[in-house]
Amino acid sequence: MSRVIRLAVIPGDGIGPEVIAEALKVLDAVVAADPSGVTVEKTHFSLGAARFLETGDVLTDADLASIASHDAILLGAVGGVPGDPRLKDANIERGLLLKLRFSLDHYVNLRPTTIYPGVTSPLSNPGEVDFVVVREGTEGPYVGNGGVIRAGTPHEIANEVSVNTAYGVERVVRFAFELAASRPRKKLTLVHKTNVLVFSGSLWQRTVTAVAADYPDVAVDYLHVDAATIFFVTNPAKFDTIVTDNLFGDILTDLAGAISGGIGLAASGNINPSGAFPSMFEPVHGSAPDIAGQQIADPTAAILSVALLLDQQGMAEAATRVRAAVTTDLADRAARVAAATADSPSADVDAPTARTTAA
Amino acid sequence: MSRVIRLAVIPGDGIGPEVIAEALKVLDAVVAADPSGVTVEKTHFSLGAARFLETGDVLTDADLASIASHDAILLGAVGGVPGDPRLKDANIERGLLLKLRFSLDHYVNLRPTTIYPGVTSPLSNPGEVDFVVVREGTEGPYVGNGGVIRAGTPHEIANEVSVNTAYGVERVVRFAFELAASRPRKKLTLVHKTNVLVFSGSLWQRTVTAVAADYPDVAVDYLHVDAATIFFVTNPAKFDTIVTDNLFGDILTDLAGAISGGIGLAASGNINPSGAFPSMFEPVHGSAPDIAGQQIADPTAAILSVALLLDQQGMAEAATRVRAAVTTDLADRAARVAAATADSPSADVDAPTARTTAA
Ligand SMILES: CC(C)[C@H](C(=O)O)[C@@H](O)C(=O)O
Numbered sequence: 152m153s154r155v156i157r158l159a160v161i162p163g164d165g166i167g168p169e170v171i172a173e174a175l176k177v178l179d180a181v182v183a184a185d186p187s188g189v190t191v192e193k194t195h196f197s198l199g200a201a202r203f204l205e206t207g208d209v210l211t212d213a214d215l216a217s218i219a220s221h222d223a224i225l226l227g228a229v230g231g232v233p234g235d236p237r238l239k240d241a242n243i244e245r246g247l248l249l250k251l252r253f254s255l256d257h258y259v260n261l262r263p264t265t266i267y268p269g270v271t272s273p274l275s276n277p278g279e280v281d282f283v284v285v286r287e288g289t290e291g292p293y294v295g296n297g298g299v300i301r302a303g304t305p306h307e308i309a310n311e312v313s314v315n316t317a318y319g320v321e322r323v324v325r326f327a328f329e330l331a332a333s334r335p336r337k338k339l340t341l342v343h344k345t346n347v348l349v350f351s352g353s354l355w356q357r358t359v360t361a362v363a364a365d366y367p368d369v370a371v372d373y374l375h376v377d378a379a380t381i382f383f384v385t386n387p388a389k390f391d392t393i394v395t396d397n398l399f400g401d402i403l404t405d406l407a408g409a410i411s412g413g414i415g416l417a418a419s420g421n422i423n424p425s426g427a428f429p430s431m432f433e434p435v436h437g438s439a440p441d442i443a444g445q446q447i448a449d450p451t452a453a454i455l456s457v458a459l460l461l462d463q464q465g466m467a468e469a470a471t472r473v474r475a476a477v478t479t480d481l482a483d484r485a486a487r488v489a490a491a492t493a494d495s496p497s498a499d500v501d502a503p504t505a506r507t508t509a510a
Numbered sequence: 511m512s513r514v515i516r517l518a519v520i521p522g523d524g525i526g527p528e529v530i531a532e533a534l535k536v537l538d539a540v541v542a543a544d545p546s547g548v549t550v551e552k553t554h555f556s557l558g559a560a561r562f563l564e565t566g567d568v569l570t571d572a573d574l575a576s577i578a579s580h581d582a583i584l585l586g587a588v589g590g591v592p593g594d595p596r597l598k599d600a601n602i603e604r605g606l607l608l609k610l611r612f613s614l615d616h617y618v619n620l621r622p623t624t625i626y627p628g629v630t631s632p633l634s635n636p637g638e639v640d641f642v643v644v645r646e647g648t649e650g651p652y653v654g655n656g657g658v659i660r661a662g663t664p665h666e667i668a669n670e671v672s673v674n675t676a677y678g679v680e681r682v683v684r685f686a687f688e689l690a691a692s693r694p695r696k697k698l699t700l701v702h703k704t705n706v707l708v709f710s711g712s713l714w715q716r717t718v719t720a721v722a723a724d725y726p727d728v729a730v731d732y733l734h735v736d737a738a739t740i741f742f743v744t745n746p747a748k749f750d751t752i753v754t755d756n757l758f759g760d761i762l763t764d765l766a767g768a769i770s771g772g773i774g775l776a777a778s779g780n781i782n783p784s785g786a787f788p789s790m791f792e793p794v795h796g797s798a799p800d801i802a803g804q805q806i807a808d809p810t811a812a813i814l815s816v817a818l819l820l821d822q823q824g825m826a827e828a829a830t831r832v833r834a835a836v837t838t839d840l841a842d843r844a845a846r847v848a849a850a851t852a853d854s855p856s857a858d859v860d861a862p863t864a865r866t867t868a869a
Pocket residue numbers: 244245248249401435510705706736
């Protein structure tokens with residue numbers, strides 16, 4: 152009997168459903184053509200701002216249990232119109248997206264960056280960019296550990312605690328070393344701010360040094376997060392594998408998306424490498440309610456997220472076919488833009504970066 | 511009797527003394543030519559990694575008291591050779607630089623960004639870039655409030671606490687509004703990560719909303735820090751005044767330096783607007799021990815820091831003369847590079863960005 156992948160699909164809000172519809176077409180096509188005979192069984196979950204406005208629920212325990220019983224998750228984007236007063240008290244990001252990442256122990260947030268042929272980078276000379284950010288997904292300043300006293304008074308104090316554990320740091324650092332060892336350049340860069348965040352910085356630094364002993368082939372270096380952003384724009388080709396904490400990873404990967412031609416192209420996997428919980432794949436972009444429903448959102452990031460999903464499901468060949476199709480499509484689009492521009496310099500054809508807003 | 515500015519000079523390590531020597535020449539020249547008759551009286555402080563290696567002291571109470579008795583501080587850069595084992599237990603950054611910022615209540619860290627004519631940005635189309643980041647300087651994740659339990663064991667936990675107070679946030683936000691109101695575009699962008707750092711984010715957001723009522727002419731908007739990095743590379747011209755916390759400001763201003771042609775050109779002021787303590791002016795770059803002593807470090811950032819110092823000392827005209835001289839110099843250098851390149855495309859003349867390492 153052939154394997155069935157039970158896929159939880161969370162299209163979400165705004166452009167989420169549009170890009171997921173396209174991504175599922177690609178998934179269906181590539182799986183149907185795969186010699187393995189694998190099939191995909193989809194369950195749709197209606198979650199996000201729209202669902203909250205209808206029912207008052209962000210993510211119920213029953214939703215979570217049901218999602219957790221699947222083999223993998225594909226998510227579009229969640230979040231309503233910014234400033235919508237009805238959403239004031241619903242933090243969809245924390246209550247849904249982060250809740251899923253934390254509950255399903257997605258300790259690796261994998262975010263690859265390449266500049267595809269034909270795609271225009273805002274950098275005049277980016278070089279050969281091909282790196283992966285391994286962002287920790289379950290700790291750091293994202294834990295929601297903090298609080299407020301004397302709220303609303305001149306004596307208010309609001310604290311946020313970044314929690315970092317040897318357990319949590321070591322497992323993501325090991326994953327990053329494995330990944331670095333499997334890549335041709337075998338290079339790992341730790342990004343942190345060890346000169347200021349001395350407690351967590353020391354833990355990250357010592358962990359990388361300790362784990363490095365098991366990977367003598369991997370060259371290791373270190374950059375402060377501020378310096379890393381400089382190299383992202385002056386010499387992004389220097390990076391291979393980056394390992395970093397949850398917040399620095401959030402910042403660096405949006406910047407990475409921007410320099411590689413737009414977060415309309417940036418895919419991500421929230422991975423639980425142990426397999427105890429399903430991993431979740433999602434474009435880095437947000438729900439972009441301003442352009443939703445117009446069928447102008449670029450589904451590439453969602454499609455590339457499908458490739459990451461196929462990788463993680465052990466279907467590397469199918470993943471490669473998806474990436475090849477994306478490569479061809481982006482090059483075709485660039486050629487069409489070039490041709491149209493030659494005819495009429497102001498032609499407005501769909502350039503290979505979409506208008507998507509940052510999440 | 512004419513006014514005397516008592517200036518504490520901390521040349522520091524690496525390229526610090528070289529760039530400060532040039533900056534002081536500029537300061538002396540512009541002050542001598544100023545009709546106000548102001549004079550500058552300098553006290554040199556030997557502080558930094560070199561001093562630590564000699565004496566074991568990073569910053570004594572006596573140093574601090576003496577520095578605090580001055581009218582202003584000019585600092586080059588501090589920090590030894592990265593990885594020097596003798597510096598392992600001396601955190602020069604925390605023990606000296608941050609100690610000064612915190613002790614002297616430098617709650618405004620002012621970091622302007624412009625692309626000077628002739629300077630090459632790594633962005634192919636940066637547009638008219640002219641913004642200022644108002645970075646909070648005395649709170650946030652920089653407070654050093656954190657700790658470790660079970661250090662060195664598999665059960666280690668390392669926490670960092672970001673502390674944010676209504677008092678601290680409001681005063682820097684008010685400064686930012688004043689600044690925004692004085693600039694032609696009158697635009698203020700709050701950068702934070704309110705969807706994740708909900709406690710501190712709420713305090714920042716509410717404070718900006720409240721203070722905005724006193725500045726009806728200033729247009730206010732908000733960006734998450736990750737989204738802000740995207741706009742820094744896709745449309746930096748959109749920014750006017752940015753107000754943000756200590757850590758986000760650290761990251762954004764290195765990125766700002768990079769897109770404007772290198773942190774060899776980026777100046778900063780650590781300002782105590784109340785005047786209770788002397789303000790401190792320093793280039794954003796670090797001590798770059800790898801290029802120290804070769805007289806190849808670009809002193810422009812230190813010279814532009816002198817301009818900020820003059821501004822703060824009420825000598826706006828002298829500050830303008832310094833900036834005009836820098837503008838001319840950078841354009842001259844660009845012209846020389848262009849001429850030399852026309853002769854021989856591989857000529858290695860000093861391009862208007864220097865090799866300086868990030869602090
Ligand atoms: C929406 C937000 C909570 C999220 C994050 O900060 O992780 C997003 O920015 C991302 O990078 O996936």
